[in-house]
Amino acid sequence: MGARVVLRASQVGRALALACAVLLASFMARGPAGAAPLAHREVLPNGIVLLVAERPAVPIVAVRVLGRAGAVYDPADRAGLANLTGAVLTRGTAKRTGPELDSAIEFVGGSVEAGTGRDTLIVSMTAQKKDLTLGLDLVSEVILTPTFPEAEVARKVSEIQAAIKRSEEDPGTVAARALGRLVFEGHPYGRPVEGTRESVARLTRDDVVKFYRERARPDTTIIAVVGAVTVDEARREILARFGSWSRPADPPATVPAASAPATVREETVKRELTQTTIMFGRQAVGQTDPDYFPMAVGSYALGGGSASRLYTRVREESGLAYAVYSWVAPWRLGASFAVSAQTRTAEAPKVIAMIREELARMGREPVAERELALAKQYLIGSFPFRLDTSGKVADFLVATEDRGLGLDYADRYKERIARVTAADVQRVAAKYFAPASFNLVIVGETK
Amino acid sequence: MRIAILLLLIVSLLAPPSSHAADRVVAATLDNGLRVLLLEDQRSPIVSFQVWYRVGSRNEHRGSTGIAHFLEHLMFKGTPSHGPKQFARLVEENGGQDNAFTSQDVTSYYVDIAADKLDLVIDLEADRMQNLLLDPKAITSEREVVIEERRTRTEDDPGGFLGEEVSSIAFKAHPYGAPIIGWMDDIKRVTPDEIRAFYKTYYVPNNAIVVAVGAFRAADALEKIKKRFGRIPRGKVPPPMLAVEPVQNGERRVVVKKQQAELPIVYMAWHVPNQGSDDAVALELLSTILSGGRASRLYRDLVYQRQLALEAGGDNSYFSIDPNLFWFWATPMPGQTPEKLEAELSLHMERLKTEPVTEEELARAKNQIEAAFVYQEDSVHQRASLLARFEIIGGFALKDSFLAKIRAVTAADLTRVARTWFAPDKKSVGVLLPKS
Numbered sequence: 027m028g029a030r031v032v033l034r035a036s037q038v039g040r041a042l043a044l045a046c047a048v049l050l051a052s053f054m055a056r057g058p059a060g061a062a063p064l065a066h067r068e069v070l071p072n073g074i075v076l077l078v079a080e081r082p083a084v085p086i087v088a089v090r091v092l093g094r095a096g097a098v099y100d101p102a103d104r105a106g107l108a109n110l111t112g113a114v115l116t117r118g119t120a121k122r123t124g125p126e127l128d129s130a131i132e133f134v135g136g137s138v139e140a141g142t143g144r145d146t147l148i149v150s151m152t153a154q155k156k157d158l159t160l161g162l163d164l165v166s167e168v169i170l171t172p173t174f175p176e177a178e179v180a181r182k183v184s185e186i187q188a189a190i191k192r193s194e195e196d197p198g199t200v201a202a203r204a205l206g207r208l209v210f211e212g213h214p215y216g217r218p219v220e221g222t223r224e225s226v227a228r229l230t231r232d233d234v235v236k237f238y239r240e241r242a243r244p245d246t247t248i249i250a251v252v253g254a255v256t257v258d259e260a261r262r263e264i265l266a267r268f269g270s271w272s273r274p275a276d277p278p279a280t281v282p283a284a285s286a287p288a289t290v291r292e293e294t295v296k297r298e299l300t301q302t303t304i305m306f307g308r309q310a311v312g313q314t315d316p317d318y319f320p321m322a323v324g325s326y327a328l329g330g331g332s333a334s335r336l337y338t339r340v341r342e343e344s345g346l347a348y349a350v351y352s353w354v355a356p357w358r359l360g361a362s363f364a365v366s367a368q369t370r371t372a373e374a375p376k377v378i379a380m381i382r383e384e385l386a387r388m389g390r391e392p393v394a395e396r397e398l399a400l401a402k403q404y405l406i407g408s409f410p411f412r413l414d415t416s417g418k419v420a421d422f423l424v425a426t427e428d429r430g431l432g433l434d435y436a437d438r439y440k441e442r443i444a445r446v447t448a449a450d451v452q453r454v455a456a457k458y459f460a461p462a463s464f465n466l467v468i469v470g471e472t473k
Numbered sequence: 474m475r476i477a478i479l480l481l482l483i484v485s486l487l488a489p490p491s492s493h494a495a496d497r498v499v500a501a502t503l504d505n506g507l508r509v510l511l512l513e514d515q516r517s518p519i520v521s522f523q524v525w526y527r528v529g530s531r532n533e534h535r536g537s538t539g540i541a542h543f544l545e546h547l548m549f550k551g552t553p554s555h556g557p558k559q560f561a562r563l564v565e566e567n568g569g570q571d572n573a574f575t576s577q578d579v580t581s582y583y584v585d586i587a588a589d590k591l592d593l594v595i596d597l598e599a600d601r602m603q604n605l606l607l608d609p610k611a612i613t614s615e616r617e618v619v620i621e622e623r624r625t626r627t628e629d630d631p632g633g634f635l636g637e638e639v640s641s642i643a644f645k646a647h648p649y650g651a652p653i654i655g656w657m658d659d660i661k662r663v664t665p666d667e668i669r670a671f672y673k674t675y676y677v678p679n680n681a682i683v684v685a686v687g688a689f690r691a692a693d694a695l696e697k698i699k700k701r702f703g704r705i706p707r708g709k710v711p712p713p714m715l716a717v718e719p720v721q722n723g724e725r726r727v728v729v730k731k732q733q734a735e736l737p738i739v740y741m742a743w744h745v746p747n748q749g750s751d752d753a754v755a756l757e758l759l760s761t762i763l764s765g766g767r768a769s770r771l772y773r774d775l776v777y778q779r780q781l782a783l784e785a786g787g788d789n790s791y792f793s794i795d796p797n798l799f800w801f802w803a804t805p806m807p808g809q810t811p812e813k814l815e816a817e818l819s820l821h822m823e824r825l826k827t828e829p830v831t832e833e834e835l836a837r838a839k840n841q842i843e844a845a846f847v848y849q850e851d852s853v854h855q856r857a858s859l860l861a862r863f864e865i866i867g868g869f870a871l872k873d874s875f876l877a878k879i880r881a882v883t884a885a886d887l888t889r890v891a892r893t894w895f896a897p898d899k900k901s902v903g904v905l906l907p908k909s
Contacts, residue, residue: 083516084851125777128767133837135844137766154847181780188736188783188806195631195735195907298732299629301621332549332561342558345617348625368625400566407568410519411585415851 063433064413065250065423066257070265072273073245077423078260079252081416085155087253088416089162091169092424095147095241097219098281098359104233106221108241110182111234112142115149117178120171122164124178131164138164144215145358146428147241152417155254158263166267169247172238179231187223197303197469201366204293205307208465209362211287244271246278250423253416284309284360292466302374302470303366306381308463310363312356313431319442320450321354321363321458326401327393327451328352328384328459329365333400335384336365344380346373358429363458371471378468382461389456392448406440498860498869499691505707506679509698510860510869511691514853520687521854522594523583524602525861527682528675530653531577531794532714537663538648539655540671542575543619547668548582549573550611552604557611560597567593577649578794579865585854588688592697598683599701602676609665616660623654631734631905639740639903642725643798647718677708682864686857718744718796725901734907736783737811741818742798742901745894748791748866754878755890756789756799761838762830762887763787763801763821768837771803775817781809785818792862798901799894811904825891829884842879 065079097108116138117124131138136153138161149168153161193199203218210216220226249268251260286309311317329336329352340350350367365385369377393401413419426435499511529541551557564571569586584594627633637652644650654660683702685694721744746752763771764786771785785803801822803814849855863872 081516084847086848086851125768125773129833129837132766132768133833133840135841152848154844181777184780184806185776185783191807192736192783192804195733197629300624301629331565333558333565338558341618343614345614346621348618348622369621370624396566400562403568404565407587408565408570409568410517410587411570411854414517414519414853417851 064419064436065252065433067427067433068261070244070269072269072271073243073247074264074268074271075248075427076261076264077248077250077427078255078257079250079416079419079423080256081253081419083254084416085254086416087153087155087158087161087251087255088420089151089165089252090248090250090420090424091149091165092248092250092428093147093149093169093242094145094246094278094428095238096143096145097217098144098214099237099241099279100214100217100221102214103225104229104237105217105225106186106219107229107233107237108147109142109220110179110186110226110229111174111237112140112147113182113186114174114178114234115140115147115172115238116168117182118173118175119167120173121167123175127164127168130160134160136161138168140168142219144219148424150417150420158255162263162267169242170268170271174231174234174238176231179229179234183226183229186220186226190220190223190226197297197299197301197368198366200295200297201303201305201467201469204295204467204469205305205364205465206362208287208291208293208467209307209309210284210360213284213360214281215284215357215360240279243274243278244268245273248424248427250420250427252420252423281359290463290465293468294472295467295469296472297469299470300370301368302371302468303368304374304378304381305364305366305467305469306385306464307362307364307467308458308465310354310356310361310458312361313429313435313439317454317457318354318356318361319439320446320454322405323398323401323443323446324388324393324451324455324459325352325354325363326405327397328388330401331404333397335387335397336367336381339384340367340369340377340380346370346377346380350377356429365464374468374470378466385455385459385461385464388459389452392452395448398446398448398451402443402446405443409436499695500869501695503678503699503703505703505705506677507698507702507705508682508864509695510682510684510864511689511694512686512856512860513689513691514686514856515688517853518588518688519585519853520588520591520594520685520689521583521585521857522591522598522685522687523581523683523857523861524598525582525682525684525865526580526676527578527680527865528580528711529576529578530651530655531648532675532711533648533651533655535651536659537667538651538659539619539653540659540663540668541580541675542654543616543660543663544668544672545573545575545580545582546615546619547607547612548601548605550608550615551606552600553606554604555597555600557606557608560601563593563597569594575653577653577797578792579861581858581861583854583857591685591687591689591694595697595701599705602678602681602702603705605672605676607665607669607672612665612668619654619660620657623657623660626654627652628657629733631731631907632738634731635729635738635740635903635905638727638729639742639901640798642727642903643721643742643744643901644718647716647795648714649718649795649797673708675711677711678702678705679707680711682861684857684861684864686853686860714795721899721901724898726904727902728904728906730906732908734905736807737805737814737907738903738905739803739805739811739814739818740903741801741815742903743895743899744796745789745799747793747796752890752893753789753791754875755882755886756894757791757842758835758838758879758882759825759887759891760787760789760799761841762834765838765841770821770834771801771818774821775803775814780806781817782806782814785814792866794866811906815902815904819897822891822895826888826895829888832884835882835884835887839879839882843876846876
């Protein structure tokens with residue numbers, strides 16, 4: 027049922043903003059006073075945190091199993107190992123081959139996918155309620171008895187290498203990769219999740235098996251079950267499959283938090299394109315820091331929506347870009363703040379100057395009352411739409427639990443955002459938005 | 474086609490069905506011709522309010538392509554009572570999200586917002602249906618934004634660039650051959666007067682559909698819509714689009730070289746009938762059997778078993794107003810040639826004509842389409858979009874018979890449809906060659 031369409035707003039920008047917002051913004055965890063919390067939470071005897079949200083109206087169930095097995099735990103000479111592990115995880119279990127697993131879940135119109143990010147490896151399952159037993163069987167097989175067949179590892183290595191090669195033609199990906207390296211220099215976050223073609227070439231099945239054995243453990247696993255299911259049913263089904271997964275005696279290895287590199291840098295990547303992609307970035311703070319909330323408001327006022335300063339000046343008034351936006355991205359061990367735009371090559375210096383001016387202005391003078399109110403009301407008020415499907419609720423639950431934000435985070439977030447003043451925004455902008463503190467990546471035609 | 478692939482996923486989620494769903498739709502046509510579809514969904518205190526205009530790149534002429542999409546941008550540039558930027562500002566400061574898209578057939582605007590803000594949205598949408606400013610200065614600056622958008626999507630995106638080239642050779646007479654965003658020279662040339670005339674012609678209540686799904690009482694919402702939109706006078710019936718694509722006589726081919734591309738791409742496209750034909754649901758199933766998931770034919774054979782392709786798929790345009798294209802695509806793995814992939818895609822096409830699909834494949838595809846309908850019910854936005862899509866092609870109630878039609882398709886139907894529509898000399902082929 028495909029249809030080709032052209033959107034007004036930047037899809038990339040919106041998607042990024044949304045992805046970040048799901049992790050960081052507020053939402054109606056509780057409805058009106060006295061309503062039930064978003065989810066039931068309990069810790070199973072082996073340490074698994076189980077979160078269940080009942081949404082009975084539509085007969086589907088979304089499950090997420092989060093493990094602390096993201097790319098940040100890749101050994102320094104094995105960039106891409108976590109990502110490869112995630113890619114092969116669904117490619118064979120003690121009971122089924124990868125193709126058998128695909129056929130089983132797709133026959134009922136469901137899906138089982140594994141995806142790796144900087145911090146986590148998440149297995150996602152969606153199925154109709156009637157197929158929940160099958161879906162959970164597959165998820166538990168994938169998590170508890172993956173076989174990582176040699177041939178499947180080899181397949182994924184060449185697929186990932188080809189995907190990396192292909193991504194080199196996408197200027198946004200090229201810029202984000204380079205910026206990550208500059209912003210998190212010296213920390214594992216600086217390495218691309220997928221690794222490089224060279225690093226991936228060195229990975230072996232033994233690496234994968236060892237990595238998974240070390241990182242997959244019940245006491246760092248979070249499971250969310252959301253949809254047409256009751257708490258009792260979810261607990262019973264999860265315990266039946268994961269209850270005997272035993273917790274290792276040793277604590278899991280940890281990675282230190284990111285600290286800001288000593289210097290900021292500029293990097294230019296030459297590409298024969300009609301546009302230049304501009305990406306500014308630096309380290310920032312996450313939700314556990316009080317500065318986070320004014321920063322979220324400030325980022326929205328600067329480049330968050332179609333009423334923001336950058337959108338107004340760069341796009342609406344000057345016609346210099348289709349996509350221009352800023353966003354805060356919090357991770358478990360660090361956070362980043364970035365501003366990005368794509369413009370015709372001849373105008374890149376002008377857009378760079380505009381972004382620098384607007385960054386500086388955020389710290390120099392307070393935002394207007396109306397800008398402040400708009401940003402706060404948007405961040406608070408739009409949240410229900412970020413939790414309007416079972417899949418989105420499940421994503422949110424495992425992410426907030428993993429960050430230790432608590433089930434009341436939504437309420438606290440709303441309250442903290444509501445309290446942000448123009449002076450708070452200015453103070454935090456002076457601290458984090460100073461133009462000279464940003465790394466800059468430019469991808470495009472250069473003189 | 475990467476965009477199209479993504480959209481395939483999105484649009485498949487739009488599928489709904491639960492046989493009861495349409496029963497509760499409140500449908501009305503106002504005196505001025507505005508079609509209104511309302512569906513109560515009380516699960517959350519939110520509403521998705523959408524206005525769909527029956528105009529897209531399909532209604533454009535040579536020399537002024539991209540005008541429908543350009544106008545979509547300008548719909549955010551204000552009216553006398555809601556000045557420039559007020560639309561986005563009012564929506565955002567009320568916690569809402571808004572956007573719009575233009576397709577070959579339609580231009581659609583949506584606001585997803587708290588249900589108690591419904592009055593505000595009705596007021597804004599009714600206002601810009603009738604009173605758009607279309608200030609020449611705003612047009613001048615927005616023209617540059619659209620040009621940047623074209624650079625991002627087409628000039629600097631090898632897949633987007635190739636897709637445009639293939640469409641343009643596949644259609645000789647029908648406007649589906651022109652890109653939705655428009656040719657670059659047309660975007661640069663089109664005048665404020667032409668845009669104003671386009672707006673006056675197509676943005677009339679009798680050419681629009683209002684769809685809302687969410688936490689309201691349908692009777693109340695209908696009254697509000699009547700009160701506000703009802704004041705807008707009926708317009709002239711927009712001119713019909715009369716072009717008919719002649720039968721294709723012989724294969725067509727385009728080869729494009731792109732310096733920045735890292736891997737080749739192969740597209741193949743065949744003309745197929747639209748949903749008015751009994752063959753349309755069979756084509757939907759063929760598309761699912763070819764590329765719906767990792768158990769699908771093209772993935773399992775070309776991507777998984779033989780590792781010839783990084784990705785491969787097929788895509789049908791079920792909701793198209795006029796007969797459109799059925800697409801095949803593949804990205805060869807490094808070391809594989811586009812010629813090899815084209816040959817392999819052709820073999821898959823030939824196999825569909827000679828061997829019936831297995832019972833398992835057919836059942837799986839039906840189950841996948843049916844499940845996608847159920848998943849779609851989870852979101853008010855998706856529910857509203859789907860009602861509008863079916864309304865555009867003939868009536869929202871068609872959505873209730875869609876699954877029954879899908880279930881009735883047999884393996885023999887698929888063989889027959891493949892033989893009917895996928896003749897080797899009726900395809901258009903596009904090959905993108907990377908640098909060096």
